[in-house]
Amino acid sequence: MVDSMKHGERKRKALQLLAKLGDAHGAPGCEDAVRRIFRDELDENIRTDRTGNIICEKRGTRKHPRVMLAAHMDEVGFVVQNITRAGLIKFAPLGGWWPHTLLAQRVRIRTREGSEIIGVIGAKPPHFLGKGDREQVLELEKMFIDVGAKDEGEVRELFGIRLGDTIVPESAFTLMHNPEFLLCKAFDNRVGVALAIQVVEEMVDIPHPNTVCTVGTVQEEVGVRGAHTAAFSFNPDAAIILEGTPADDIPGIPEEERQGVLGKGVQIRLLDPSAIMNRRFTHYVLDLAQENNILHQVAVRKSGGTDARAIQLYGQGVPTIVLGVPARYIHTHNTIIQINDYLAALELVVILIQRLDKCTVEGFTVFDD
Numbered sequence: 001m002v003d004s005m006k007h008g009e010r011k012r013k014a015l016q017l018l019a020k021l022g023d024a025h026g027a028p029g030c031e032d033a034v035r036r037i038f039r040d041e042l043d044e045n046i047r048t049d050r051t052g053n054i055i056c057e058k059r060g061t062r063k064h065p066r067v068m069l070a071a072h073m074d075e076v077g078f079v080v081q082n083i084t085r086a087g088l089i090k091f092a093p094l095g096g097w098w099p100h101t102l103l104a105q106r107v108r109i110r111t112r113e114g115s116e117i118i119g120v121i122g123a124k125p126p127h128f129l130g131k132g133d134r135e136q137v138l139e140l141e142k143m144f145i146d147v148g149a150k151d152e153g154e155v156r157e158l159f160g161i162r163l164g165d166t167i168v169p170e171s172a173f174t175l176m177h178n179p180e181f182l183l184c185k186a187f188d189n190r191v192g193v194a195l196a197i198q199v200v201e202e203m204v205d206i207p208h209p210n211t212v213c214t215v216g217t218v219q220e221e222v223g224v225r226g227a228h229t230a231a232f233s234f235n236p237d238a239a240i241i242l243e244g245t246p247a248d249d250i251p252g253i254p255e256e257e258r259q260g261v262l263g264k265g266v267q268i269r270l271l272d273p274s275a276i277m278n279r280r281f282t283h284y285v286l287d288l289a290q291e292n293n294i295l296h297q298v299a300v301r302k303s304g305g306t307d308a309r310a311i312q313l314y315g316q317g318v319p320t321i322v323l324g325v326p327a328r329y330i331h332t333h334n335t336i337i338q339i340n341d342y343l344a345a346l347e348l349v350v351i352l353i354q355r356l357d358k359c360t361v362e363g364f365t366v367f368d369d
């Protein structure tokens with residue numbers, strides 16, 4: 001465990017980063033605002049690749065191994081699909097949404113000029129619905145966004161909204177009544193981005209026997225697209241994926257089945273349908289967490305996927321692990337995390353990077369026994 005002064009410092013920085021990142025617009029393919037924060041925070045040795053991944057490479061005491069820290073910058077959002085003559089906006093999803101969570105919610109549409117227009121997701125009110133309709137989940141195709149405009153002309157000319165403009169939830173970052181709990185629209189995956197930034201900032205003063213490449217990836221929510229080119233751009237020997245993963249500590253899920261519980265520490269994901277994590281690497285990380293008394297929980301997931309899907313299969317293969325901060329209600333307007341889980345993840349990654357030398361990393365891919 002880190003001492004309390006260090007803990008306090010880390011927490012302050014984390015809250016500042018999470019607030020800034022949480023409010024930023026980062027629909028898939030339009031991650032500019034998140035990328036800008038990443039760049040402003042890290043400043044030196046920053047480059048982007050041709051899909052928009054942002055990459056910060058930092059050499060430690062050795063050139064090899066090349067360790068990649070990846071966090072996707074995008075969040076689930078929407079895109080303007082059409083504008084009706086009455087000035088209502090039809091929209092299509094970017095990433096996985098459950099329509100139940102959407103009605104009457106506020107959203108922000110980002111125009112080409114960079115202004116953010118507030119709208120609300122509308123649909124027929126209950127007064128005009130038959131009994132059958134009321135009992136169903138309304139399809140996304142039947143919803144629209146109302147930006148409060150007279151007609152189509154006003155939406156296009158005065159507001160500057162065009163087809164293809166991206167849309168994200170409008171939901172301000174909030175400290176809850178118990179300030180250990182945080183609320184925002186996109187902890188999936190601004191927790192990962194904040195962690196990545198904070199790790200690099202801490203590594204400035206800490207020697208590490210490797211080259212660390214921290215990447216903010218694009219378009220994860222639409223099929224881990226940025227992760228493919230990110231792996232190519234860095235050519236990693238090992239990869240650590242940082243994620244805001246779905247919490248399951250809610251009514252309806254039996255206690256003994258829960259593997260993502262708020263307050264139970266960093267989540268070490270062993271497997272999901274998109275990736276079986278390198279066994280030696282996960283065992284190594286589990287032992288490390290144990291030795292250092294870092295609060296952690298283990299998850300074997302029957303659904304979901306992360307950037308690990310692409311990165312583990314790059315080149316001859318890359319030993320990969322996924323470290324998560326459990327977040328309740330991801331892929332909605334309001335997600336909740338517990339700051340201590342974030343801080344446990346931070347502590348684990350900082351220690352891990354100091355340990356990943358050539359011999360250790362090569363050991364993850366010895367299969368001749």
Ligand SMILES: [Zn+2]
Nearest residue numbers: 188189243244
């Ligand atoms: Zn995610």
